[in-house]
Amino acid sequence: MTPAAAAIRDFQDAFAAVRGEIAKVVVGHEGAIELILTAFFAGGHVLIEGVPGIGKTLIVRSLAEALGLTFNRIQFTIDLMPADVTGTRVINEAPDGRREFLFVPGPVFANLLLADEINRATPKTQSALLESMAEQQVTVAGTSYPLASPFFVLATLNPIEMEGTYQLPEAQLDRFLFKVHLEYPSPAELERIIGTTTAAEVPTVRPVLPREGAPARAEELKRLVRQVLVAPHIERYAAGLVLLTSPGRGPEDGTEAVRRYVTYGASPRGGQALLLGAKVRALLEGRPHVAVEDVDRVALPALRHRLVMNFAADTAGVDAAQVVDGVLAAARRLRA
């Protein structure tokens, strides 16, 4: 076996092991878990949307435990301050009587951060996550503090109880690699959830990666993802998809839905998300290169939260997922 083939096999094994461990405690949501893991290995962040009580927090905590990484959770509320996220400086008195400011890291200093119900915090606090998500560092009082690697933010959104919430700004939405919808469990899954969570022995997650070297091992796997080969025609395809989501920028025969319902299309970050997600998919398929099908498979979670829909879309009941589906169909037509 060549080193490259062995590396791919190693990646597949690690991925499958983590997924298997999470599946021990999380019933259902296989697709969502796969997307979350994909985003993790692609080096992005994930926005999870789902009603309360369907396992959002459990998934993230299980992921952290399976990967053997540090995990913090912030419950976003309206009175949460940016310093509560990033950390703050406090006056510390030294033994010699000298007083100095000492930086006390906030919960953002962890490998995995769960920002629960992020839309309940004010935009100011939400923005505190911006720098950490984009640049993997926090700046407090003019001093920048690097965050741990790997750094993975999972933010959750509650689609109900919209009263008293603050919609995430587009700039912050754009920083999430994927947006994952957690569907309500099926009756069979619901029975299993009730049964397993109320039994005498609750299943636990065992770390897949060795706890000491877990961050380094995770980073190694993420680097492998970056090395997957991407041909120019795949780059063109991904760029074409992004352009197709923008009204007036795509080809003439783009989708009518984009022209009618979309105010702003995906940003270049959307294209990056497509390719990074596709690279992980390629490795999972055992390929050293990205195929068009890989791009297609991650297009929906990578693009739907980047589209700014207009009022006509609201009134017509058209959501971004439908528009992305139309864009994919148009891209296939153009490719044929």
Place this chain on the structure above:
Amino acid sequence: MARSTPPDASDTIAVQVRRVRWRWNFHALQWTLYLLVALGAGTATVLLLLALRAGIALFAAAGASVVAAAATGTVLVVRSGWRRRLGRARAALWIDRRAALEGRLATLVELERTPAARTAFFWPLLEAENAARLPAWAPERLLPDNIPAGALGAGLGASVALFLTLAFAPELLPSRPEIVYSDEPQRLAGIEGLGVDARRLLIAPTEYSGERGDSSPFASAGGDGEEAWGLAHLAGGLQERIRERLWGKEWTRTRDALARAERARSRRDRETGGGRSEDAGSAWELARTPNQRNARAGESGDAAPHDAARREHAGDGDEPAAGGTGEAGPGAGTATDPNLFGTTSEATASGEETFELAITARVRAGRMEPRRPSGEAPPPALDAHPALAAHQRQEAAMHRMAAPAAYEAIVREVFAHHPPSGDARP
């Protein structure tokens, strides 16, 4: 997954891509050519059939449509053939999709041009995977058929149809009008506007299909002065040329016979006020006695029919030698000289021999054939310089034409001078 990449894997792959490209492009070229042949032969077949069997109007309209469709088809076929062509840039992607290689080949071929990619971690694996899949997209496997059977079949079918049309074209020659001489009135009962007893009938069993323009599919182009020249005339000329090429002299004789029948039908239409006989399937001609003709001429004030061929008289031996009042006797006055055509030749009435027949009518040539005069002749102008009449030059010598010897007896009979019949009705 453990594969060792041969050192020349990239070269082998490039050569195979080139082979696939050549094979496919040759296939596409054949496809285009065969379809063009099919289009051309099909168009020619339809045009030939139209030229041989359709009237001028139908030939012009349908021919133009067929030619336009063929031109459009040619453009489409050529464009489609060009699009089928497999360029160097597209070849790898096309093979990839066709052989379900999941982008392996396209990625390898495209990234081969970038030096950084060749040193990438996954490059050797990609190369090895492509090398292992070489048999999956071998040219013979990717494109098993060397020849586009469908296009070839279409081309052959259309060519065979064209060949058959050319081979059986003589069979499509219309039958010549049957000339029947009879002293007995034939099928005249019930013909409106004709209270005559015909002495001689020239019956032309040509199809009568209604309007004048397409009354006969074998009518010649440009016959009437009212007909518009232009496209119809061009189409008519083309149709005539096709018929002449395929049917030869036989067509010329048939066409003349058909034209005579058509003229007879037209004259009958005029005389009967355009009414259609019950025998609408046939055109026919009546040869009337001089009494009838002169009476009709006297009524209408028209000059006698211009065509000498139609000035024949009933020639029964028991007819009176001289007609009624005001009629000239045989050979007298302005009547035709009985010896106008000279003495009987010694030629035998068989084979291909011909005899010479002098005709007095001068022929005015039209564009394609003699145009028939139409309308009323203008009144003669007064001679402005009567003095010049003394020096007026003689008319040109009579033309002579060759006619088959077998026709000599008939022609002499038809054009002979006969005394007017006594029982002819005015």
